[in-house]
Amino acid sequence: MSNPLRIFVPVKRVIDFAVKVRVNPAKTDVDRSVKHSMNPFDEIAVEEAVRIKEKNKATEVVAISCGSAKAQETLRTALAMGADSAVHVEVKDDATLQPLAVAKLLKAYADKQEKKPDLFILGKQAIDDDANQTGQMLAGLLNWSQTTFASKVEIEGESLKVTREIDGGLETLQTKMPAIITTDLRLNEPRYASLPNIMKAKKKPLTKITPEDLGVDISPRIETLKVEEPAKRQGGRTVENVDELLDKLKNEAKVL
Amino acid sequence: MLSTTASRFLRQTGVTAQRFYASSAGANTLLFVEHKDGVISNATLNALTAAKQLGGSVTALVAGDAPEAVAKSIADYQGVSKVLTATDATYGKNLAEDVTSLLLAVQNKYNFTHIIGGHTAVGKNVFPRAAALLDVAPISDITAVQSEDTFVRPIYAGNAIATVKSNDAVKFVTVRGTAFEAAQSGGNADATVEAAPEAEKVGTTQWVGEEIQKSDRPDLGSASRVISGGRGMKNGENFQLLYAMADKMNAAVGASRAAVDAGFVDNSLQVGQTGKIVAPELYIAVGISGAIQHLAGMKDSKTIVAINKDADAPIFQVADYGLVEDLFKAVPEITEKL
Numbered sequence: 001m002s003n004p005l006r007i008f009v010p011v012k013r014v015i016d017f018a019v020k021v022r023v024n025p026a027k028t029d030v031d032r033s034v035k036h037s038m039n040p041f042d043e044i045a046v047e048e049a050v051r052i053k054e055k056n057k058a059t060e061v062v063a064i065s066c067g068s069a070k071a072q073e074t075l076r077t078a079l080a081m082g083a084d085s086a087v088h089v090e091v092k093d094d095a096t097l098q099p100l101a102v103a104k105l106l107k108a109y110a111d112k113q114e115k116k117p118d119l120f121i122l123g124k125q126a127i128d129d130d131a132n133q134t135g136q137m138l139a140g141l142l143n144w145s146q147t148t149f150a151s152k153v154e155i156e157g158e159s160l161k162v163t164r165e166i167d168g169g170l171e172t173l174q175t176k177m178p179a180i181i182t183t184d185l186r187l188n189e190p191r192y193a194s195l196p197n198i199m200k201a202k203k204k205p206l207t208k209i210t211p212e213d214l215g216v217d218i219s220p221r222i223e224t225l226k227v228e229e230p231a232k233r234q235g236g237r238t239v240e241n242v243d244e245l246l247d248k249l250k251n252e253a254k255v256l
Numbered sequence: 257m258l259s260t261t262a263s264r265f266l267r268q269t270g271v272t273a274q275r276f277y278a279s280s281a282g283a284n285t286l287l288f289v290e291h292k293d294g295v296i297s298n299a300t301l302n303a304l305t306a307a308k309q310l311g312g313s314v315t316a317l318v319a320g321d322a323p324e325a326v327a328k329s330i331a332d333y334q335g336v337s338k339v340l341t342a343t344d345a346t347y348g349k350n351l352a353e354d355v356t357s358l359l360l361a362v363q364n365k366y367n368f369t370h371i372i373g374g375h376t377a378v379g380k381n382v383f384p385r386a387a388a389l390l391d392v393a394p395i396s397d398i399t400a401v402q403s404e405d406t407f408v409r410p411i412y413a414g415n416a417i418a419t420v421k422s423n424d425a426v427k428f429v430t431v432r433g434t435a436f437e438a439a440q441s442g443g444n445a446d447a448t449v450e451a452a453p454e455a456e457k458v459g460t461t462q463w464v465g466e467e468i469q470k471s472d473r474p475d476l477g478s479a480s481r482v483i484s485g486g487r488g489m490k491n492g493e494n495f496q497l498l499y500a501m502a503d504k505m506n507a508a509v510g511a512s513r514a515a516v517d518a519g520f521v522d523n524s525l526q527v528g529q530t531g532k533i534v535a536p537e538l539y540i541a542v543g544i545s546g547a548i549q550h551l552a553g554m555k556d557s558k559t560i561v562a563i564n565k566d567a568d569a570p571i572f573q574v575a576d577y578g579l580v581e582d583l584f585k586a587v588p589e590i591t592e593k594l
Contacts, residue, residue, distance in 0.1 A: 136381060170467045222423075228417045228419075237575075253558075
């Protein structure tokens with residue numbers, strides 16, 4: 001483990017979780033001209049990194065985002081939450097950037113560092129592509145241990161003890177740094193950035209690089225042939241009382 | 257060898273062979289078998305159905321501390337032409353580093369065209385890692401197989417459906433269990449069982465322990481009836497009302513994120529974009545408003561019932577039957593009348 005402890009936190013700018021997305025008329029993508037914000041799982045990742053720093057002052061937190069110029073807004077949010085510096089890997093089109101490319105960009109960036117990171121903390125999935133892949137792919141490419149879907153992280157020296165959310169309950173794993181953590185919802189409650197911290201964040205360093213600087217080919221490997229609206233449900237029928245409900249379930253829907 | 261497997265498959269599946277694609281004799285699929293306490297996971301059986309839709313042959317990989325019994329049971333499923341077994345204590349815990357090492361060793365020897373498994377905590381953990389090491393982009397959570405290289409998957413919490421094509425030589429695919437029927441066992445006498453090639457034991461991660469929620473009710477992911485409670489339940493004790501109703505219906509119990517975050521129930525019961533995806537015959541949402549993230553986990557249910565005192569709750573827009581009433585009155589009444 002390096003001293004200070006270095007934590008890299010990749011963050012993604014996505015359509016805000018509260019927006020009801022619409023498929024575009026060409027059926028090639030969704031309408032992206034809507035409110036965006038930091039992917040909720042990435043907020044949890046930033047929060048966890050900042051909490052580790054609060055326990056151990058000798059910790060450096062670097063937020064990284066791969067995306068169009070607007071990804072810088074997301075990086076400023078991470079800085080306002082407590083990250084020390086930010087790195088923007090600028091790409092032209094967010095829509096074509098896929099998890100494998102992001103994992104390669106992150107690996108290439110980590111490899112170029114004189115002071116290697118000890119930890120990458122990522123969200124478990126982005127709420128736009130719902131892939132749930134980048135952290136695991138990065139761990140594979142770096143040949144580091146991975147502890148995914150974390151709901152509790154305990155660090156002692158170089159040792160890492162992580163409680164994970166698995167099907168049916170929880171599981172605890174022990175590993176050593178360097179390692180990858182991906183965050184589940186229950187890991188923590190992210191803080192709101194205060195106005196003074198938002199102001200301070202504007203002065204924190206933000207480095208801009210390109211995939212070419214890192215020597216990574218980011219061309220998409222998966223082709224999206226079309227994007228459609230899901231089938232609509234015919235909802236909206238109400239019943240008067242419990243008797244009518246049970247009658248409908250037994251005799252109409254035949255599910256009881 | 258491949259073509260005989262394919263033609264046997266065609267004969268066995270009869271009329272459903274419509275879903276069998278012409279070019280499919282080339283598919284040579286590895287099915288990652290997830291199992292616990294000697295039982296094959298439902299997600300694996302759903303993934304087997306998806307694997308059969310690719311056509312060609314299906315080889316099952318069973319890894320564990322004592323894989324023999326599970327290997328024998330998966331060999332009994334139609335469509336499985338070969339079973340590979342790998343024995344090691346670490347495989348019993350599904351540690352990502354070690355399972356990845358095994359998958360790569362198996363892939364190096366057999367050159368599968370597809371590697372498929374359930375989109376479960378284990379599948380999600382292992383598949384992307386292995387795929388990255390083969391420089392392949394995996395495809396998560398598919399809901400339909402269109403051809404050997406084209407798949408359908410939901411994005412944006414199920415608010416858009418993408419049809420995607422993989423141009424990689426190997427397709428790593430995880431399958432949404434509720435989108436495919438579970439394969440049925442029996443009648444397969446042709447599968448051979450052999451040992452998988454030895455893989456390097458990575459050993460960088462140790463399994464410390466687990467806390468599994470024990471329940472006599474059906475498994476949430478595969479139950480035919482699910483009753484879920486939300487913030488409207490007010491506290492954990494009130495979930496007893498749902499348990500009583502669930503027991504009368506032989507239903508599983510689920511929850512919204514609000515109910516989990518408030519500590520009413522364990523988080524393994526969460527239904528939604530980031531929890532379990534369910535698609536039962538009957539889904540009863542009690543005291544759940546119906547946020548986008550919750551709907552993502554249950555809107556493919558066959559019949560949806562909402563019980564909520566707020567007539568404007570979004571859940572009523574997807575509910576086949578909505579009852580606008582106080583749940584503390586309605587739920588005990590339903591339980592009594594069942």
